[in-house]
Amino acid sequence: MKSGPTILSAAAIGLIALSPLAAHAHPMLVRSNPAAGEKAKEPIQISLWFSEKIEPVFNKIEVVDGVGAHFEDGKPTVDASDRALLHVRVKQLPAGTYRVRWRVSAADSHKMEGSFSFQVAR
């Protein structure tokens, strides 16, 4: 039983050593188009601006209506000239309320996620 506490304390030291990383900046959603709560006309894509660059892998934007049908059209892409901008095309959106669920990869490979809703009015 002597090695148990040794391993634990090594792990604890590892956690302490890593904790400054947890404080480092991660991409936060700064704004979007459509914006949260907006009554949009006929959006053809969803654009999400983050507080810092995001990695071009493992990103996700889903656009779902009240019964869970998906309206995103393909995979999201990081903008070629602004790596803090992620967008995805959407299918034609009937009037209604939609939820955008996003997930992005930070430079340190941590995943950030969130969601917001907007409406389409005609």
Ligand SMILES: [Cu+2]
């Ligand atoms: Cu991180």
